[in-house]
Amino acid sequence: MASLINDRTRLIILNSPHNPTGGVLTKKDVLQIAEAIGDRNIMVLSDEIYSRLQYEGEHFSIMSVPGFKERTILLDGFSKTYAMTGWRMGYGVMRPDLAVQIARLATNSTSCTASFTQMAGIEALRGDQSSVDKMNSEFERRRDVFVAGLNKIKGFSCRLPKGAFYAFPNITQTGWTSKKLADALLEQAGVACLSGTAFGEHGEGYLRFSVANSLENLNKALGRIEEWVGKNVR
Ligand SMILES: Cc1ncc(COP(=O)(O)O)c(C=O)c1O
Numbered sequence: 001m002a003s004l005i006n007d008r009t010r011l012i013i014l015n016s017p018h019n020p021t022g023g024v025l026t027k028k029d030v031l032q033i034a035e036a037i038g039d040r041n042i043m044v045l046s047d048e049i050y051s052r053l054q055y056e057g058e059h060f061s062i063m064s065v066p067g068f069k070e071r072t073i074l075l076d077g078f079s080k081t082y083a084m085t086g087w088r089m090g091y092g093v094m095r096p097d098l099a100v101q102i103a104r105l106a107t108n109s110t111s112c113t114a115s116f117t118q119m120a121g122i123e124a125l126r127g128d129q130s131s132v133d134k135m136n137s138e139f140e141r142r143r144d145v146f147v148a149g150l151n152k153i154k155g156f157s158c159r160l161p162k163g164a165f166y167a168f169p170n171i172t173q174t175g176w177t178s179k180k181l182a183d184a185l186l187e188q189a190g191v192a193c194l195s196g197t198a199f200g201e202h203g204e205g206y207l208r209f210s211v212a213n214s215l216e217n218l219n220k221a222l223g224r225i226e227e228w229v230g231k232n233v234r
Helices: 027-037 096-110 115-126 130-151 178-189 215-232
Strands: 011-015 043-047 072-077 090-093 207-210
Touching: 011 027, 130 215, 178 207, 178 215
Parallel strands: 011 043, 043 072
Antiparallel strands: 072 090
């Protein structure tokens, strides 16, 4: 990444914990990125929407590195931490002069967030936070079961994600391409997942599964994939 930064670089987008891989930047990684950027006039857009869904280590934001508060636009939201997906409410933390421009853009593109949704957001922030830890532990349990299950399936190889609620197995050994395999699993096995290529060309060879579902359903999905692979992968 450091080798790609040059005088034309204006913005660097970070996302940790990461969708789709579940990868996490450690504090050391973040400090190295900050060092690579140095004192250049480069903004960082840091998408930290999964910051409360991290299973190892502490989340560390580049915004807390000295000199980066002014150059970071931090994005977060309520959909992951408080299970409010679909409520369409997120927020950004940035310099006041940038906030004015973003507010203008948001007002003219989405009008505003419904007021009752905002009230729910206030409740979520001010209420008992133990639900967040409880949900985190539950996702960790599901991740462990699902990833272990995937690794038992012929042709699938999956690393343990350190954050977010996705599994991103490598499926190259099945002999199938990502899109074809994702379509076949949906149409023939009744299991919905995304082709890694939905996130760009480098996603070829991978599938993305979400573990935001019950353990019962996740186990059912594993059974269906295994059965399908038994018939279709040599
Ligand atoms: C990395 C990342 N950022 C932002 C979002 C946006 O979430 P929402 O539109 O629910 O606020 C998502 C949702 O999947 C995400 O994965």
